[in-house]
Amino acid sequence: MSLDFAGRVAIVTGAGGGLGRQHALALAARGARVLVNDLGGAVDGSGGASTAAQAVVDEIRAAGGEALANAASVTDFDAVLAMVQQAVDAWGRVDILVNNAGILRDKSFAKMDMQDFRLVVDVHLMGAAYCAKAVWPHMQAQNYGRIVMTTSSTGLYGNFGQANYGAAKLAQVGLMQTLAIEGAKHGIHVNALAPTAATRMTEGLMPEEILAQLTPESVVPAMLVLAHESAPTRAILCAGAGGFEAAHITLTQGIHLPVGPDTPEQLAARLGEVTARTDEQVPQSGSAQGTLELAKAKAAHAQRQRG
Structure with a gap:
């Protein structure tokens, strides 16, 4: 089966570089019209410019695809609403949302400033919620939608120095679980992707020989599966260096104990x-x-x- 996206309209956040850029290019190459969103800031979220998103749009157009650039911050709900309206005004609908935008403010919890904790949560969690909220009525109206959250092994299993990032990333899974339930009757499938890829956000965290295998391109197949019309819903797919796995949040059978003093x-x-x-x-x-x-x-x- 060929994963075709002809006629579909996709929004990819944080798509000016790294994994998001590869997501946008892959969707466009398979026929989707893509709104490329990127604030154009540094890895820690500082700064901003529209040039990163526009460069990816230029790549897509040079290859014969259709794309638009957008430099909204996903932490600004009004700007996110305008971003979604930009896609609807241009192409009439929004079929796919890939919540990929993110930043890092890594430090051990003992040394972490709570403002850095809040900012990471705002970008990853609130940004994903804002974008999902903005596309939701359009997807409900057309009885179709595919939303891909970007979680992380840090959120699922923890990682030293990333309490803020891990909390925000696992929260996206919780958001995915409920949105998938609520979206089912409207044909909206919601899934999560846990990528392992060498991008600006992973530089310095792993040895070079390992990073060389963790190309963003190796994660893209999982995104395409989760964004396609044949996608499952409520799945957590992990991907990196050609490996693909599924993560599950499980419940043991446990025991029963009578309630008493002991x-x-x-x-x-x-x-x-x-x-x-x-x-x-x-x-x-x-x-x-x-x-x-x-x-x-x-x-x-x-x-x-x-x-």
Whole structure:
């Protein structure tokens, strides 16, 4: 099956360089009309210019594609609304949103300034939420949409010196989970991509010989799968250096304990049973936790009645 995007309109944020640029080029090469958004700032979010986005637009047009440049900050909701309207005015619709914009302000938590924490959360989480909110009514009206969040292994599993980044990236997964549920009846699929790629944001974090294998291009296939009309929904795909994996947030079967004065001691003694991963499940909604707990309570009650 060929992943064709002819007739589709895509918005890619943070697309002036690195991974976002490759996303924009790949979507355009497969027929999508692409709005290339990039503030044009440094890795830490400082500065800004429209030249980065325009350079990618020029590349797309030189290859025969259609593209527009936009330099809005994803932290400015009014500017984001105008960005989405720019795409709608030009092409009549928005089918795909790739939330890729991001910055780094790395430091150990002990040394981290809370303003740097807030700024990273504003760009990654609020930026993704603003962009999703802006495209949502258009996608609802056309009963079709594909939204790709950019999460990270740091959000999923942690990484020293990136408490702000990790918190923001896992929050995008939480946003994805609920938007996928709410968007289902409107044909809106929402997924998350966890890339490992050598970009301006990863320079200095890994040895050069490893970075050479982590090309942004090697991540793009996962984005295309998640942005295509055949995309799943509520998937977390990981990609890097030709490897592709899926991450899951699971729930163990756990145990039931009667509530009493010594319940904390019982829980501490049996914590290994609680964390055992045999027969763990991937819940389809947050209610699964309560459903499982109530089922165990009901079974325990029935057992007491029989006893």
